[in-house]
Amino acid sequence: MSRAKPPERRKMIRATVARTSRISRNFVTVTLTGEELAEFEHQGFDQCVRLFFRRDGQDILNMPTFSNNAWLAQFLLTRVTNRPWVRNYTVRAFRTDPLEMDIEFALHGDTGPASVFATSAQPGDPVGIFDEGIGYLPAADAARQLIVADESAVPAALAILEGAPETLQADVYLEVPDADDIREVETPADVTVHWLARNGSGDVPGNLALRTLRSSSFSVVPQYTWVAGESALVTGVRRYLVQEVSVPRSTVTFIGYWRYGRASPG
Ligand SMILES: Cc1cc2nc3c(=O)[nH]c(=O)nc-3n(C[C@H](O)[C@H](O)[C@H](O)COP(=O)(O)OP(=O)(O)OC[C@H]3O[C@@H](n4cnc5c(N)ncnc54)[C@H](O)[C@@H]3O)c2cc1C
The missing domain is CATH 3.40.50.80 (Nucleotide-binding domain of ferredoxin-NADP reductase (FNR) module)
Structure with missing residues (x-):
């Protein structure tokens, strides 16, 4: 069940929330912006990212600094109270002018930190992004x-x-x-x-x-x-x-x- 096509090149990207917009009762789009998004290689389809965001009470986003698989070890060696939350999300849309990424959250009340983050996100809130690649890989003749x-x-x-x-x-x-x-x-x-x-x-x-x-x-x-x-x-x-x-x-x-x-x- 792993991602089938990891990105060739990736780096930890810092961005901030630009705005949120409610799509329907249970979906909200959070739009992210920031100059470092220029480093993101958009592939489309079900391309997914690790999304880092602050825990309650944290003033700063303490992101892992390694931009390879060692980020996870670095993350796990960080004291839980200093770690950010990390969850997987799909890149719903990506634009270069202006540099923006849309993430669409399915809300499920206050039972998960990502759902709570999406409900209460404010412009300027810091987030981290780490590309995980795509899984949708049909054969060329699979019409x-x-x-x-x-x-x-x-x-x-x-x-x-x-x-x-x-x-x-x-x-x-x-x-x-x-x-x-x-x-x-x-x-x-x-x-x-x-x-x-x-x-x-x-x-x-x-x-x-x-x-x-x-x-x-x-x-x-x-x-x-x-x-x-x-x-x-x-x-x-x-x-x-x-x-x-x-x-x-x-x-x-x-x-x-x-x-x-x-x-x-x-
Ligand atoms: C590759 C990939 C791409 C993904 N893309 C998206 C995306 O674009 N949009 C999106 O909304 N989700 C997406 N997800 C799913 C998302 O990562 C999970 O739903 C995640 O658990 C949400 O985190 P949380 O902090 O809100 O809840 P957690 O802290 O993980 O869970 C808390 C409780 O909520 C329950 N829960 C978790 N997710 C849901 C849900 N969706 N509905 C009802 N109950 C839930 C759990 O079972 C648990 O009981 C993706 C996951 C993967 C692996």
Whole structure:
């Protein structure tokens, strides 16, 4: 479930919050800005970054300084009270003039520091960024695709669709907490987006998408599948496709974005 294509060159980047904007009941965009963003190599699709931000009570953002894999050891050797929070987020959009990066947060109340950060972020708040590369890597001839996401992976799925060629044929299942979170999406002509809203059902996120997929019939077997979100969703989709639809294992990219009832380490 690791990222498939790490960036060739990367560095720890410091930025600040420029503004936030509410998309819908459960999604907010946090726009980051700063000169060091010029060092960021935007690849698009589901490109993900480690996002560093301050813990409660910290005046400064104490970022790791190593720009290679040693950053993690450096981070872990720092006393917990001096560490920043670190979480994984997708680069929803990147612009060079002015230099800005949009991160789209699926809010889940006050149960996680990243969700709280996105809700309360103010212009000027410091953040750190470390590129983690992309996972969406279809074969060049994989025209027929399946894309499945819960709310945490909706930003990545939408970025994938924005970067898709006009020839893409795909079924896209996007599960969100509420009907208010459904939005208009421009896609190539042969892409069908199925929005699935839990609407207060109390279901664990991802269950609805998995159930829906299992009850859909596949007239054409997907040549490439990308599924991301809650751990049980991604493993469930992969198992179903491989065992019951006879999809070759190697054509399924499945990335666990979070685990129900368990905080991200860091
Ligand atoms: C490659 C990658 C890209 C990602 N991109 C995005 C993105 O663009 N936007 C985005 O919103 N998320 C994204 N995520 C998921 C995000 O990193 C996790 O949801 C993360 O756990 C949120 O951190 P937190 O501090 O809010 O909660 P944590 O402290 O990690 O968790 C606290 C509690 O909240 C629960 N929880 C965590 N996430 C969710 C959720 N989404 N819904 C409901 N409950 C949750 C946990 O199970 C735990 O019980 C991505 C993850 C990966 C690995």
